[in-house]
Amino acid sequence: MSSVQKKAEEFLKNASYFHLGTLPTEASHPQTLELTHLANNNICLAISQLQQIDIAALKKLQDYLPDLAPLTRAIHETLAAGGRIFLCGCGATGRLSLSLEYLWRQQKPMQKESVVGFMAGGDVALVHSIEGFEDFTNYGAEHLVSLGFTENDLLISSTEGGETSFVIGATEKAAQISNRKPFFIFCNPREILIKHVERSRRVLQNSTIHNICLDVGPMALSGSTRMQASTVLMLAIGLSLLDHHENDLVDFIQFFEDSKTKTDIQKMQILTELESEIYSQKNRIIYSAEDLAITVFTDTTERSPTFSLPPFGNKTQAAEDQSITYLMIPSAKDVHESWHKLLARPPRVLNWPERNSKTTLDYLHGFDFSNQILSYRQNTIASAEHFIFLIEHSGNSIDWKLQDNKLCFNISNSGSLFDHIYLKMLLNIHSTLIMARLGRSASNFMTYVSPTNGKLIDRSARYTLWLLNHNKILAVSYEQVVRELFLQLETLKPGESVVLKTFEALKSKF
Numbered sequence: 001m002s003s004v005q006k007k008a009e010e011f012l013k014n015a016s017y018f019h020l021g022t023l024p025t026e027a028s029h030p031q032t033l034e035l036t037h038l039a040n041n042n043i044c045l046a047i048s049q050l051q052q053i054d055i056a057a058l059k060k061l062q063d064y065l066p067d068l069a070p071l072t073r074a075i076h077e078t079l080a081a082g083g084r085i086f087l088c089g090c091g092a093t094g095r096l097s098l099s100l101e102y103l104w105r106q107q108k109p110m111q112k113e114s115v116v117g118f119m120a121g122g123d124v125a126l127v128h129s130i131e132g133f134e135d136f137t138n139y140g141a142e143h144l145v146s147l148g149f150t151e152n153d154l155l156i157s158s159t160e161g162g163e164t165s166f167v168i169g170a171t172e173k174a175a176q177i178s179n180r181k182p183f184f185i186f187c188n189p190r191e192i193l194i195k196h197v198e199r200s201r202r203v204l205q206n207s208t209i210h211n212i213c214l215d216v217g218p219m220a221l222s223g224s225t226r227m228q229a230s231t232v233l234m235l236a237i238g239l240s241l242l243d244h245h246e247n248d249l250v251d252f253i254q255f256f257e258d259s260k261t262k263t264d265i266q267k268m269q270i271l272t273e274l275e276s277e278i279y280s281q282k283n284r285i286i287y288s289a290e291d292l293a294i295t296v297f298t299d300t301t302e303r304s305p306t307f308s309l310p311p312f313g314n315k316t317q318a319a320e321d322q323s324i325t326y327l328m329i330p331s332a333k334d335v336h337e338s339w340h341k342l343l344a345r346p347p348r349v350l351n352w353p354e355r356n357s358k359t360t361l362d363y364l365h366g367f368d369f370s371n372q373i374l375s376y377r378q379n380t381i382a383s384a385e386h387f388i389f390l391i392e393h394s395g396n397s398i399d400w401k402l403q404d405n406k407l408c409f410n411i412s413n414s415g416s417l418f419d420h421i422y423l424k425m426l427l428n429i430h431s432t433l434i435m436a437r438l439g440r441s442a443s444n445f446m447t448y449v450s451p452t453n454g455k456l457i458d459r460s461a462r463y464t465l466w467l468l469n470h471n472k473i474l475a476v477s478y479e480q481v482v483r484e485l486f487l488q489l490e491t492l493k494p495g496e497s498v499v500l501k502t503f504e505a506l507k508s509k510f
Contacts, residue, residue, distance in 0.1 A: 008486035010016040011457060012479055018454035019461050023188045024198050025225050028466075029053065029218040034446040039436035043269040046436075057216045057228040060252045061235055065213050065246055070102035071183055072240040074154055075212075078180060079114055083152040085241065086144065087117040088170045088278050091305070092226040093158040094119020095126060095298045096234040100241060102294045103417055105344035107242060112344070115241070118145055120166040122350040123343065124364040127301055128311035130356050131452050137169030137199070142351065144170045149323075155182035155240075156435040158233045160225035161455075162186030162198045162204075162213075175208040184211045185236065187229040201240045210237075220432070222445050223459055226302045227428050231421060236419045245275065248414045255412040255423070270405050272430055275389070281386040283403075286374055287326045289392065293342050293369070295420045296391050297327050299427035305456070308448035308497060314366035319381045321494070326377060327369045328388075342506050375508075391423070398423055440497075442467065448497045451489070460499050461485055466497040467503045473510050481506065 011018075020026050031049060036210040038046035053482040073312055075085055086099035088280070101117030120128030120139065132340070133139050141168075149155065155174035159167040174429075186193070190213050193200035213238055238367065239249060242312050278285060304311040304323070313322035324348065334336035339347045350359040366378070378386050390401040398406040398419065406414050411419050435441060439449040445466060451457040461481045468476050481502060488501040 001014055003481070004486050004490050005161050008483045009288075012488070015458070015478075015482070017199075018458040018460060020161060020163065020455060022192060022214045023161055023163075023194075023214065024192070024217050024231055024461075025188055025219060026223045026459065027218040028222045029220055029488075035221065035432075035444040036436045036441045039433045039441075043272055046304055046433055047268055047429055050432070050463055051421045051425075053228060054231065054425050054429075055253065055257055055482060057232050058235070058249070060216050060429055061214060062246075062249060062253065064212070064214050064236070065239075065249070066361075067214075067242055068236055070210060071156070071185075071212065071237075074183070075240055076450060077153070078154040079111070079440060081152060083150075083154060083180070084113070085115045086147065086149060086153055086155045086174070087115065087121070087237065088140070088144070088157040088167055090159065090166045090495065091125075091129060092302060093160060093164075093167070093233060094121075094299075095302070096230050096237075097158065098123070098126060099298065099420065100234065100238055102342075103238065103420065107416065111287070114193060118143060118348070119179045119185075120149060120164075121356075122359055122401055123339075123347040124349060124358060125469055126297065127367050128304060129452055134164055134166040134355070135453050137165045137172070138238060140166040140171075141173035142174050146350070147348075149177055150176060151179045152178060153178055153396070153453045156185065156237055157182060158185045158237060158244040160187045160229035160233065162188045162193045163200045165339075166224070168199050168203050168435070171209055172206070173502075175206065181208055181210050183439065184209050185214060185233060186211070187214050187216055187225070189213065189215050209508050220444070221306075221441065222463075223449075224381040224432070224446060226299075226306060227432070229234075231425060234424070235417070235421055238421075242415070242417050244415065244417065247417070252412050252414045252418045252421075255263055255414075256425075259410065265394075267407050268293070268426070268430060271400060271402055271407065272433050272437070274402055275403060275430075276434045278385075279434070279438060281385075282383070283387065284377065284381060285387050285389050286328050286377065287325060288328045288330055288342075288388050288390045290329060290331060291393060292420065292423055293327065293329050295423050296427065296496065297342060297369075298326050299424065299431055300327060303431050303435065305450045305452065306446060307435045308495075310366055310494065314363070315368065315376070316366055320378065322381055322428040326373060327372060328373050329369050332370040332372050334370050334372070335365050335368040339364070341370060386411045386422045393419070398426075443470075444474030448500055451485070451498060457482070460502070463499050464502045465501070468506060468510075471507065473507060475510055476506055489504055
């Protein structure tokens, strides 16, 4: 048996651990079956559909507000007793945890050390995942301990699916250490997780752990939990952490419903088409932002695993490996200052080089978001033209500017949490439609999934099966797809889709 066959069989032996097709967050949304077609033929209607799904998710959160009351009380009690709040996540929920820490530090400078956000892989995982880290419960437990978590501290864990091993490991460890029951917050029905996912069953039936279900149904783009699930999770935790009231959410939902009828949002079509065209001509974008940088950064880096794009490039990488977009914080003069401005603190790294060389501070400092990055990318990627996409607060609006096109999105009066959430939703819509226009989705499925862990290998296999079934090829099993997928991964080139390559290979055999 070849090494590739061994990898495939090893995955299949443990496939039930990662086989998550039963979860609603992995399902296809019935309202967006024509999403890719609309992105290419009627962007305004596509924008409207995505906004409607966002509004529906926000209204579902409104129904869950009574369930958040214990979380709010626990936060207040912990802070009053001199304890700290730890926010844990992985991938999109890791980024929202660091974003909430940033907002806390901006709004509560006298208590800035009272909130600690962390994610699988450490702060460098903001840029790209550290392969495999989210698949191990012991990594979550060790990471929590390394941050100095004590019996007086409170852990708030978030996982869109409710099954992420890293987050479960940190939560179980917190329950052992602290006198305060940790919170485990997720977006799939509790009964489905208990029935189908053993590790979820373990944490959900643990009486020493609070669990809160915020079921928002399927994502607008299948499995893309960076969208509605992470929006609802960030808002839910943010409302409790940053002392917002129910009326703030009610007012924000009304504001968002009103704003979608205004012409400014529909004018997103112009910038969506323009950015798509820039990429199709092999040119590059640098997003420029200051106080909104963490949210801009989140959307742009999450495009990489969602659509199998090259992640933000480290300065050791060659031109052909550099990402199509990047972030610049103009007021930052060097790499150290850029990270500090991005996070409102110095970066934290795991420094576990024996497990992965990318967990060190030296590696993290290879990513520079200062005002020097434009000239660096112009010199490194000399064959491309580089455009600045400016996103900034301007009075009572968030302004976008690309070339001569400027959009001004009026913002609510509910506070900076809602400004960041609003921008997040706008950018999620914008980037999803760009990628659909560039051929990175079919119907409402991601055809360019980057299978960097077990969950994403399973997702790639399921999406390949969907394409086969959609093309009336019904005789192929999940196991056959997985074996072919591992073969294709061995020869996959940068920019290629393992889903499409596996589909084409199996299509030719059946």
